[in-house]
Amino acid sequence: MLIVGAKGFAKEILEVFHQLNDTESLVFFDDVNQNAPDMLYNAFPVCRALKEASLYFKEKDTRFTIGIGNPVLRKELYDKFIGIGGDFTSVVSPLAKIGNYDVYIGLGCNILEGVIISNDVYIGKGALIYYNAILTHDVVLGDFVEISPGATLLGRSKIGSFSSIGSNATILPDILIGNNVIVAAGAVVTKDVPSNCMVAGVPAVIKKELPPLNF
Numbered sequence: 001m002l003i004v005g006a007k008g009f010a011k012e013i014l015e016v017f018h019q020l021n022d023t024e025s026l027v028f029f030d031d032v033n034q035n036a037p038d039m040l041y042n043a044f045p046v047c048r049a050l051k052e053a054s055l056y057f058k059e060k061d062t063r064f065t066i067g068i069g070n071p072v073l074r075k076e077l078y079d080k081f082i083g084i085g086g087d088f089t090s091v092v093s094p095l096a097k098i099g100n101y102d103v104y105i106g107l108g109c110n111i112l113e114g115v116i117i118s119n120d121v122y123i124g125k126g127a128l129i130y131y132n133a134i135l136t137h138d139v140v141l142g143d144f145v146e147i148s149p150g151a152t153l154l155g156r157s158k159i160g161s162f163s164s165i166g167s168n169a170t171i172l173p174d175i176l177i178g179n180n181v182i183v184a185a186g187a188v189v190t191k192d193v194p195s196n197c198m199v200a201g202v203p204a205v206i207k208k209e210l211p212p213l214n215f
Contacts, residue, residue, distance in 0.1 A: 001089060002056055002064040004077050006030035006037075006046050009128075010067025013110060014044070016093045025060055028067070029053050054084040063089040065108060066126065071144040071162040074126050075215060078108065078144075088126070106143070124161065142179065160195060162213055169204075180213050 001017075003010050006028040017023050029047045030036045036046055047053050057064075064086040066074050078088060088108035092098070096111050099119035105111070106125035114132040117123075121135050124143040129135070131149045139153045142161030150168040153159065157171045160178045165171065166185035177183070178195030187204040196210045 001025070001061055001091075002027050002029055002047070002053060002081075002086070003067045004029045004064060004081060005067030006040055007033060008067075009069045009110075011040075012112060013065060013067045013091055014040075016091050016110075016112065019094050019113070020091075027056060029064075050080070050084055053081065053086075057085045062087045065089055065091045065110060067110075069128055069146055071126075071128075071146050071164060072213065074128070075144050075162070078126055130167075148185070162215070180210055182210070 003013050010028060017026055027045045027047055028040055031048055038046055040046055062085060064081050066077050068074060068077065082088060090105055090107060090109040092111040093113045095113040096115040098117045101119040103117060103119065104122045106123055108126045109123055111129045112131050115129050116134045118135060118137045120138045122140045124141050126144040127141050129147045133147045133150065134152045136155050138156040140158040142159060144162050145159050146164040148165060148167040151165045153171045155173040157173060157175045160181065162179055163177055163181040165183045166187060168185060169183045169187045171189045175189050176192045178193055180196045181193050182198040183189060184200030187200050188202045190203040193199055196212050197206045198208050198210060199205060200207050
């Protein structure tokens with residue numbers, strides 16, 4: 001598989017592949033950081049151009065996942081690598097605990113160690129769920145949502161696409177959070193949040209408006 005990115009979060013995705021004992025033919029892609037090594041950890045090649053990635057898809061493996069956390073960048077990279085023949089693929093740690101009943105995980109999700117996902121949970125395409133986050137029953141995530149370490153989403157809460165939930169934030173039951181929302185670390189969200197804003201505090205309140213996305 002090809003991991004888009006070769007720094008930060010991409011290294012965390014690598015650990016999931018190690019847990020899965022599935023590092024054979026693994027390569028990384030980084031056309032941004034000029035100081036990135038040609039071989040990550042002296043073991044994994046780093047592609048530098050889309051042409052190389054396209055060749056990898058044609059000759060070795062069409063699967064790719066995104067090792068970058070920002071929801072908007074994840075969507076842009078998804079479009080780019082689908083466009084050259086890649087298959088967007090989820091990577092789920094075997095050390096995550098996932099319910100056995102009516103759990104849907106969309107294409108290209110990344111779910112890390114220690115995550116707990118209850119039953120009747122829907123996770124949209126390209127979502128990222130970091131260490132020790134908790135999604136309880138009937139939670140719904142839109143596409144390209146980022147759930148940071150230790151965040152807790154309680155029953156029937158819904159998170160819109162391209163939203164980011166900060167570390168150790170808590171979303172109370174039945175809360176609806178719109179698209180393109182940033183919930184600050186440690187916030188406690190007690191009422192619905194409209195699209196295109198940043199909230200923080202206990203209880204969380206709107207701190208600023210965000211420009212709407214063009215997706």
